[in-house]
Amino acid sequence: MKWIYIGVIVATTTVGEVLQAKGMRSHGEIRDFRPGAIGRAMSALTRNWAVIGGVMAMAVSFFAYIRLLSVAELSFAVPATAVTYVLETVLAKYVLKEQVTRLRWAGAALVICGVALVSL
Amino acid sequence: MSTESARLRVKTWTCATVVVLSNVFGNFFLKRGMPAELAGPLGYITVLFRPWVTMGVMLLILWLLSRMALLSWADLSYVLPVTSIGYVLVALVSRVFLQEQITAQRWAGIILIMAGVALVSRGAPQTAQGTHR
Numbered sequence: 001m002k003w004i005y006i007g008v009i010v011a012t013t014t015v016g017e018v019l020q021a022k023g024m025r026s027h028g029e030i031r032d033f034r035p036g037a038i039g040r041a042m043s044a045l046t047r048n049w050a051v052i053g054g055v056m057a058m059a060v061s062f063f064a065y066i067r068l069l070s071v072a073e074l075s076f077a078v079p080a081t082a083v084t085y086v087l088e089t090v091l092a093k094y095v096l097k098e099q100v101t102r103l104r105w106a107g108a109a110l111v112i113c114g115v116a117l118v119s120l
Numbered sequence: 121m122s123t124e125s126a127r128l129r130v131k132t133w134t135c136a137t138v139v140v141l142s143n144v145f146g147n148f149f150l151k152r153g154m155p156a157e158l159a160g161p162l163g164y165i166t167v168l169f170r171p172w173v174t175m176g177v178m179l180l181i182l183w184l185l186s187r188m189a190l191l192s193w194a195d196l197s198y199v200l201p202v203t204s205i206g207y208v209l210v211a212l213v214s215r216v217f218l219q220e221q222i223t224a225q226r227w228a229g230i231i232l233i234m235a236g237v238a239l240v241s242r243g244a245p246q247t248a249q250g251t252h253r
Binding site for chain 2: 002018020021023024025027028029030033042045051055062063066070071073082083085088089090091093096098099100101103104106107108109111113114115116117118119
């Protein structure tokens with residue numbers, strides 16, 4: 001049963017985070033952290049379809065996640081969902097057009113190996 | 121290092137710290153507050169009113185917002201590995217507060233994750249073109 005939750009979590013997290021990154025990138029760098037400016041930025045983001053879609057996917061992921069937490073150890077649950085790293089790094093390159101340098105691939109690969117060791 | 125890239129670096133590190141800590145403690149509080157069984161669909165709602173779960177959810181909202189702010193200037197392929205230092209903290213927090221074990225294998229994993237984070241965080245946070253302002 002917990003593997004079904006993990007499948008749902010991985011799919012919704014990947015889609016949600018890539019959409020979130022896409023939406024925030026199109027919004028542009030947030031430079032002003034005063035409450036009024038944050039409020040204005042947030043109201044602009046409620047009209048950003050990629051951000052809305054991303055947050056909705058992450059909400060589904062969140063409820064699947066708390067369900068998983070009630071049946072699994074935290075130190076299993078967190079690392080097991082780390083497959084999203086591979087998927088998201090690939091999508092960052094091809095969908096978000098980021099320059100994933102060799103340094104970043106190497107770092108991502110180390111992180112993925114580390115996460116596998118921590119969770120297995 | 122130019123003033124602009126120094127400014128971006130400080131801002132990136134500050135924001136990444138908030139992202140990591142809110143995520144680690146948000147998850148920890150959630151795990152602490154979750155009951156063994158959820159009673160039906162309504163259980164998903166009522167569980168939110170347990171104090172530990174409420175605090176966990178608040179921290180995860182902070183996590184979502186700070187992460188969105190970070191992604192407004194930093195690449196996803198930078199944010200992902202750098203914020204993965206959270207996995208190390210989760211393992212440590214689980215050991216200290218939940219008495220879960222850290223085996224030799226897990227320590228090895230923790231070291232690999234930290235090496236990966238160190239590697240990626242040396243590079244620039246931003247590479248995607250056409251959207252710089």
